[in-house]
Amino acid sequence: MKGKIIKIVSNQYTVYSEGKAYDSLAMGKVRLQDKPIVGDEVEFELIDEKYCIQKILERRNQMIRPAISNVDQAIIVMSAVEPEFSNVLVDRLIFLISYNDIEPVIVITKMDLIDESNNIDEYIEDYRRSGYKVICTGFGDELIKLKEVLKDKVTVLAGQSGVGKSSLLNRLDKSFALHTQEISRALGRGKHTTRHTELYQVAGGWLADTPGFSSLDFSWIDSKVLIEKIKDFKIAESCRFNDCQHINEPDCAIKKGVEYGNISSLRYKNYLDVVPLCNQRKEWEL
Ligand SMILES: Nc1nc2c(ncn2[C@@H]2O[C@H](COP(=O)(O)OP(=O)(O)OP(=O)(O)O)[C@@H](O)[C@H]2O)c(=O)[nH]1
Ligand SMILES: [Zn+2]
Secondary structure, three states: OEEEEEEEEEOOOEEEOOOOOEEEEOOOOHHHHHHOOOOEEEEEEEEEOOEEEEEEEOOOEEEOOOOOOOOOEEEEEEEOOOOOOHHHHHHHHHHHHHHOOOEEEEEEOHHOOOOOOOHHHHHHHHHOOOEEEEEOOOOOOOOHHHHHHHHEEOOOOOOOOOOHHHHHHHHHHHHHHHHHHHHHHEEEEEEEOOOOEEEEEOOEEEEEOOOOOOOOOOOOOOHHHHHOOOOHOOOOOOOOOOOOOOOOOOOOHHHHHHOOOOOOHHHHHHHHHHHHHHHOHHHHOO
């Protein structure tokens, strides 16, 4: 049978397959192959009345913190106000998420609190023009668009404190929200239980119970790889140099794109700001 690991507690693996959850064990050869993690697509069989994981299928991607594989999308939760909307923060998250081969989706909360003088619409337009999905929410909203986005996908939440992650979860699924509150309370007490990430069925998809990308550390990022992953920079034209960093090289297609307004100047500026933070780790530190 084929299934997906949705929970791991010590050597007990919960594998979900066609509407049912199976308590399973991992065979020695599987554990040697590569430690199974939550999100893994696996082959498993009933052997001597026990479900045994035989094989981990190739991972499309893999996050370290929390350890989850095959993540389809990361939702960047950012408030319109309180705390103030930060395009710098959103873009840094976009870069880190894209670097991990995960699709970023932006959810802007607290839209009910903005007044006319607010310029958030310009940011929203900018992200949409670049091809990013943006969902606006606020109190009183039924989250229909968000639910559509979650359906059939494996999703991780990201976003700073106070932007409204818990409120969103509460409105999406009460029992899931209670579960995540337990976790943050335990973490807040500094309790040394080994934290096990778990995938929960929410709105017809899978949502991780631990937020990701909480460290905005670029030191281990290879800027050459990052360039390839940023959606805004995927254009038909090419730069004069194959290894163009799009900083001050001549005949740079990206700089031209920014100049002619085809590439977001905001994203480009935020890219320039993270480049010096990249490539700080030595090979042996990774
Ligand atoms: N008006 C309004 N208030 C909101 C909205 N979303 C969240 N809030 C409020 O913003 C505050 C912070 O929301 P939380 O959901 O606790 O934020 P969080 O991202 O979970 O924060 P951490 O738990 O610290 O990570 C709370 O007082 C919420 O009631 C919204 O869409 N509209
Ligand atoms: Zn270039």
